[in-house]
Amino acid sequence: MLDLTMIELTAYALQILLIILAIAIVVHRNNGTIIILITSFSLVTACLYIMNKAPDVAIAEVAIGSAIIPLIYVISISRQREFIVLDKALDDFIISDNQFTGVGYILLKRFTDLYHLELNITNDPGLCKLGTGRDQLLCEQTNVDLIVTKDEETNKYILKGKKSSILLQKLESMAKDYDNIEVIQFKDRDFGD
């Protein structure tokens, strides 16, 4: 009845799969799943290109569509939901015994879990070298959300952040229970440029 070869049948099946994948990309809510779907979409497209005798385009599609673009998406999505903390104290406030079990880490983890953010702690030497006076500049110009420093005289840990972020007010109320933690909020400055 239907006079189709095997290759034609496969091509039709792949085209139907392509439509299903396209709808799934639009409908899905989870970002990780969407990235995997986009990757499989371009793999199916590459198969179709090869079936239509265009191997050059297929190689480009595989390299760009299923290697570089998903990795860029993964990087940018993981940056989106991050709460970046710059650890200048460098003692057992965050890391004790080479594990994330410090007092400060538990507080920050509790805080970020409340807002479904991902906690990311850095002790980048280039940024830590900058003096305490430039902390405000650092908060404004990079996207470090919080800076942890230690006051040597009073032995208090000071958490600094921008006042404009509403998150910090919640952090301040959470930190009231701890005696050795203080939260400082920078005032916003106008940039008249």
Added chain:
Amino acid sequence: MTKHLIIIILLGVLLAVFVVAMQDVQILYNTALKSYLVEGVIPRGFEETGSRNLVTAILLDYRLFDSLFEAGILLIAVSGIIWISKHDIEEKNAQFMYDKFKTPDLFVTFSRLVYPLMLTFGFYVIINGHLSPGGGFQGGAIVASAILILYYIDHDKETNIKLIVTVEKFLYIAILLFAGISIFTRGTFFTNFIPTHYSYDVQTIYLVILNIMIGFKVALGLWAIFTAFLKEGR
């Protein structure tokens, strides 16, 4: 409700336009383009350019002008991304303690295993562009994704993004000059500069050199793009 209706109507109009346009493409393919390909490129392509891969023959010889603009568009895109994501404080790639805890060991080990293979395959695709499917753009993209894997292996890797973009710009100017040599030897712009009476093997020198240059340019451009994305959060 009206919004949805308008969107559906717009999509319907787009689909109709697309179907009409596809019929035009079919007519074009069956008449002018088909005669161009069947009578021009397919029988005479190898003799005129020395390229067994006729797609490369079109990209690097018959329609080199288009390819150069394509490379230029990538350069403009890279410059735009770097300009948007510029930072005022001099910074290196931050060392994220958490990243090291997060990346699985299996992934790192596999990346170490796959990295040299990917790099070799990328160079193979670039250099064999005139013989097998592929070419400068495809090979450059593969090399770039190999370099991207390197960031997962070595977290402390530092890259000078300004240097990458500068080298890319100079490479683009070099490609333009290299493609322009043909006005002195053949009398026309943007074609093979080796005169036609040489053998095919000599003519492939031009294709290989141009493929390598375009491949490196594309690899550097994509490297700059994802370095900008990686630095953006740090």
